[in-house]
Amino acid sequence: PVSAVELVAADPLACEYGEMRRDLGIQVPTMASPRAVEAEHLSEVFGSEAFDAAHCTNALDHSYDPLRGMAEMLRVVRRGRPVLLRHSRNEAEKNGYAGLHQWNLDVRVGRLI
Numbered sequence: 001p002v003s004a005v006e007l008v009a010a011d012p013l014a015c016e017y018g019e020m021r022r023d024l025g026i027q028v029p030t031m032a033s034p035r036a037v038e039a040e041h042l043s044e045v046f047g048s049e050a051f052d053a054a055h056c057t058n059a060l061d062h063s064y065d066p067l068r069g070m071a072e073m074l075r076v077v078r079r080g081r082p083v084l085l086r087h088s089r090n091e092a093e094k095n096g097y098a099g100l101h102q103w104n105l106d107v108r109v110g111r112l113i
């Protein structure tokens with residue numbers, strides 16, 4: 001059976017991306033437009049247990065506080081549901097802790113460090 005899936009995207013630079021799309025004349029469906037929110041403040045915007053899953057790719061190492069961002073993802077996802085994190089290993093170290101790469105993320109012996 002086919003089920004409808006509601007996709008909600010969040011990005012702290014959503015407004016800037018929107019301006020770039022407008023300047024370039026690129027239109028996207030409203031449902032594909034991300035909400036402007038930092039990972040550290042997800043529950044303030046969406047509330048607790050609002051989603052069935054959360055997915056974050058190559059973004060937490062750019063945040064102010066990655067641990068708080070992870071805690072917020074766990075807060076906005078229903079209890080027992082998945083939070084998937086996909087990041088390059090130790091991106092900050094590889095980039096000399098420059099620009100947006102301020103935090104290292106890695107998994108060792110099955111643990112996120």
